[in-house]
Amino acid sequence: MPVTRRAATGGLAAALIARSVAAQAGTITLVVPTAPAGTTDFAARLLAEPLSRQLGQTVVVENKAGANGALGTQDVARARPDGTRLLVQYSGYHVGSPAIVPNIGYDVRRDFAPVSLLLDAPQVIFLHPSVPAGSVAEFIAYAKANPGVLNYASSGIGSLQHLGSELLRLRTGTEMTHVPYRGTGPATQDLISGRVQMMMTTPPPLMPFVREGKLKALAITARERSPALPEVPTLTESGLPDLEVVGWFAVFAPAATPAPVLARLVEGCNAVVSTPEFRRRAEEQGAVIRVMQPAEIQARVNRELDEWIRVVREAPITPD
Numbered sequence: 001m002p003v004t005r006r007a008a009t010g011g012l013a014a015a016l017i018a019r020s021v022a023a024q025a026g027t028i029t030l031v032v033p034t035a036p037a038g039t040t041d042f043a044a045r046l047l048a049e050p051l052s053r054q055l056g057q058t059v060v061v062e063n064k065a066g067a068n069g070a071l072g073t074q075d076v077a078r079a080r081p082d083g084t085r086l087l088v089q090y091s092g093y094h095v096g097s098p099a100i101v102p103n104i105g106y107d108v109r110r111d112f113a114p115v116s117l118l119l120d121a122p123q124v125i126f127l128h129p130s131v132p133a134g135s136v137a138e139f140i141a142y143a144k145a146n147p148g149v150l151n152y153a154s155s156g157i158g159s160l161q162h163l164g165s166e167l168l169r170l171r172t173g174t175e176m177t178h179v180p181y182r183g184t185g186p187a188t189q190d191l192i193s194g195r196v197q198m199m200m201t202t203p204p205p206l207m208p209f210v211r212e213g214k215l216k217a218l219a220i221t222a223r224e225r226s227p228a229l230p231e232v233p234t235l236t237e238s239g240l241p242d243l244e245v246v247g248w249f250a251v252f253a254p255a256a257t258p259a260p261v262l263a264r265l266v267e268g269c270n271a272v273v274s275t276p277e278f279r280r281r282a283e284e285q286g287a288v289i290r291v292m293q294p295a296e297i298q299a300r301v302n303r304e305l306d307e308w309i310r311v312v313r314e315a316p317i318t319p320d
Helices: 007-025 039-055 067-077 091-100 137-145 158-173 184-193 204-211 260-274 276-284 295-313
Strands: 028-032 061-064 085-092 112-122 123-125 151-154 177-180 199-200 216-219 247-252
Touching: 028 039, 028 067, 039 061, 039 085, 039 204, 039 247, 039 260, 039 276, 067 085, 067 091, 067 247, 085 091, 085 112, 085 123, 085 295, 091 158, 091 247, 091 295, 112 260, 112 295, 123 137, 123 204, 137 216, 151 184, 158 177, 158 199, 158 295, 177 199, 184 199, 184 204, 199 204, 204 216, 247 260, 260 276
Parallel strands: 028 061, 028 085, 151 177, 151 199
Antiparallel strands: 085 247, 112 247, 123 199, 123 216
C-alpha cells in the first residue's frame, strides 16, 4: 500500500515527539549568549537549579559568547528541537541587534518558540561621580553646555544599552559619544574609573558600586520606581514621560519544538518564576518579576523589534 504524504508527515511528527519525550530524561542545557557575570548569566543561574527540581532533570548553564550575542543565539536557533537546548536571552540581542544587522543569522519572528519571561530589568542611567549632575535636568543641561564631551558606554553595538542611550540622546537633543565594549564587565570598569561618564544598563551588575559610592544612579527608565533603588526617580518623574527602556530576559526554544514538550517547559519555567524565592532574589538585584505566556512574549518581541528599527533609522546607527 503506498504511503500518502499526510501519513508520512504525520509519522515524522510522531517520531519527533517520541524522540523529544525520550530526551526529557536527559540534560537540559541553558545556552547563555554572553560571558559569565552580567544579568543574562544571573537569570540563567537563578533558573537552573529550581527548574531541575521542578522537571526532575539535570539543568546546566553553558556560556557561549561571541559576535555580540549572535553565536549563542544562532546555536539554539539551529539546535535539534527536542527541548534539551534552550536559549536564555537578553532583549538587546533579541530585538536590538537584529534591528541594526538585518542578516544577523537568526530571525526572531520565525526561529524561536517563546517559553517564559524570567526578568524585566528596567535600565538605570548611571553616572561617574565626576559628572556635576544630581538630576536628569542637570545632566541634560550639562550635556547641552558641553556637546561631545560626555562619553557613554555600552556592552556593544546594538545592545539595549546602546539603543536606549541613543534614544535618550535623540529625545533630549544632546550630543554624546558612544564607546562600545565587549560586554558589561569591561564597560563597568571604565565607567568606575571615569574613562567614560555614563552608562544606561540593568541594575544588577552595578548595584554594589552605587552602594559603595563609586557610581551615581540618576534615573530609572521604567514607569515605576525600583524596589531595589526606591530613592531613584523615574524618567517620567524627571520630565521625560515618553522615554521608557526596559530590558528583559527570557527563555526560548527552537521554533519546531513539539507542542507537548514546549508546554511542559512553559509550565516548569513559569512555576519557578512564580516562587517567592525566585522573586526575592531577582528583586534584590533590581529586577521585576512578571509571568507572561508565550503569545504575549512573542507579541512583545515583534513590537519592540519594530520600535528599535525606527530608532536605528532615526539615529542613524550602523553595524560598524
